[in-house]
Every structure is written in structure tokens, then in C-alpha cells.
Amino acid sequence: MLSIITITFQAEAYIERTLQSIAEQGHREAIEFIVIDGASKDSTLDLLKRSPIKIDQLISEKDHGIYDAMNKGLRIAKGDYVLFMNAGDTFYDAHALSHLIQDLNEEPDVLYGDAQFVNLAGQPIGLRSEVTPHRLPEHANWKDFKFGMVICHQAFVVKRSIAPAFSLDYALSSDIDWEISCLKLASKIKKSERPICNYLMGGASVQQLKKSWIERFQVLSKHFGIFQALLFHLLIIFRGIRFALRKGDKYW
Numbered sequence: 001m002l003s004i005i006t007i008t009f010q011a012e013a014y015i016e017r018t019l020q021s022i023a024e025q026g027h028r029e030a031i032e033f034i035v036i037d038g039a040s041k042d043s044t045l046d047l048l049k050r051s052p053i054k055i056d057q058l059i060s061e062k063d064h065g066i067y068d069a070m071n072k073g074l075r076i077a078k079g080d081y082v083l084f085m086n087a088g089d090t091f092y093d094a095h096a097l098s099h100l101i102q103d104l105n106e107e108p109d110v111l112y113g114d115a116q117f118v119n120l121a122g123q124p125i126g127l128r129s130e131v132t133p134h135r136l137p138e139h140a141n142w143k144d145f146k147f148g149m150v151i152c153h154q155a156f157v158v159k160r161s162i163a164p165a166f167s168l169d170y171a172l173s174s175d176i177d178w179e180i181s182c183l184k185l186a187s188k189i190k191k192s193e194r195p196i197c198n199y200l201m202g203g204a205s206v207q208q209l210k211k212s213w214i215e216r217f218q219v220l221s222k223h224f225g226i227f228q229a230l231l232f233h234l235l236i237i238f239r240g241i242r243f244a245l246r247k248g249d250k251y252w
Contacts, residue, residue: 140191
């Protein structure tokens with residue numbers, strides 16, 4: 001079974017597209033759907049109550065940020081695998097879950113794939129591996145993260161038995177630390193040949209870019225050492241500038 005965990009807070013503008021996407025996948029017997037809400041005051045909870053897909057576990061209460069909420073989801077998940085798909089994120093297409101289940105039948109510790117970026121209106125921008133300098137590795141391991149988060153967490157499925165809790169030391173970049181930790185613990189890692197998700201642009205890390213960069217440096221220093229983290233960040237800056245110049249546009 002796959003536990004799909006969705007984190008929401010004041011998500012009335014985007015949660016319906018996520019619920020509809022999960023509902024249209026079918027395979028209801030193969031998934032557990034968990035929603036962790038941060039005590040939303042808008043119409044998020046009303047929309048969740050009218051969800052087109054049955055929510056197996058719904059918690060709505062104040063938390064200490066998105067990673068605290070994600071940890072709550074991890075603690076109550078019962079599936080063999082976990083996937084985080086937050087408000088506004090959707091599966092790549094109507095057949096994405098079918099292909100994902102087929103890949104999971106091979107029992108990898110980690111399954112990963114590409115993500116398509118979409119704007120706030122839900123319109124596709126392009127695959128992450130094409131519209132950013134991040135190239136999706138063919139045979140991923142934790143050292144691929146030396147240049148940052150090369151795999152979106154919405155396209156990263158991990159066996160629950162090896163999934164650690166998210167560190168609350170980082171407000172914006174704990175998902176990088178978490179994916180690295182998962183890959184360090186994984187023996188069998190599989191790449192999906194098809195994109196897994198549509199990722200809604202404009203999240204907290206984009207809105208607070210400076211803080212996100214500082215936290216990313218701290219995460220890379222933790223796993224690679226300070227000297228290498230500094231070198232990697234200089235290369236990240238150079239690569240980003242070169243990529244932007246080639247595109248004739250900004251980094252994203």
C-alpha cells in the first residue's frame with residue numbers, strides 16, 4: 001500500500017485540484033490518503049469534507065510548520081511506501097499512479113522521477129529537468145544532491161520502514177536533508193521512466209529565497225562538510241547564471 005500524505009494550510013485556492021487528481025487515479029484499494037491540516041480558517045476544511053476521494057485520516061490542528069505536519073503524517077501512515085503531495089500538487093496525468101504501482105512492485109527502497117512545473121493557474125511550464133539546471137540522475141544516490149535538490153519531494157517515493165523524521169532545524173530545506181538521508185539508507189533505488197507529478201511553483205522556499213539558500217548551505221555542510229558545501233554553492237551560482245544566460249530569462 002502507498003500512503004499519500006497531503007499537507008494543507010489556508011489552501012482553499014488549490015486543494016481541490018489535488019483531491020481531484022488523486023481521485024481520478026483509481027486504485028483506491030492500493031492507497032491510503034492522509035491529510036494533515038494546520039487549523040485552516042478559510043474554506044479548506046469544508047472542501048476536504050466534500051472531497052471526491054475518501055480521506056482515510058484527517059488531522060486539523062496547529063503545528064510548528066510544514067515539516068512538523070509532515071512528521072505527523074509519517075507517524076500515522078500505515079502504507080509500505082509514502083509520498084508527499086501537498087495542496088496544489090497533482091499526479092502528472094490520469095495514469096501516473098498505475099505506472100507508479102507497477103514500479104513499486106519491484107520493491108525498491110526509493111522510487112523517483114521527474115516533475116512537471118505548473119504555475120498558480122495550473123498551466124504547465126515544463127519538466128523540471130528541462131526548465132532548471134537540475135538534471136534528473138539516471139542512477140540517483142545521495143551524492144547527487146551536492147548541487148541542491150535534484151529530485152522534487154512530490155516525485156520521491158520512499159519505503160516507510162527507512163523513512164526518518166524530517167528535521168525541524170530547517171524551516172524551508174528539511175526536504176533536501178530528508179531525501180539525502182533516505183538515499184543513504186536505501187539499498188535499491190529505481191528511476192521512473194515517466195514523470196510522476198505536477199509541482200505547483202511559488203512555494204515557501206521560492207518566496208524566501210535567501211533563507212532557503214542559507215539553510216541549503218547548512219544541509220550540504222552537514223552531509224558533505226563546510227569546504228565542499230562552499231565550493232558546491234559557488235558552482236551552483238555559476239551554473240545558474242550560465243543557465244539563465246542561455247535561456248535569455250531568469251533562473252526558473
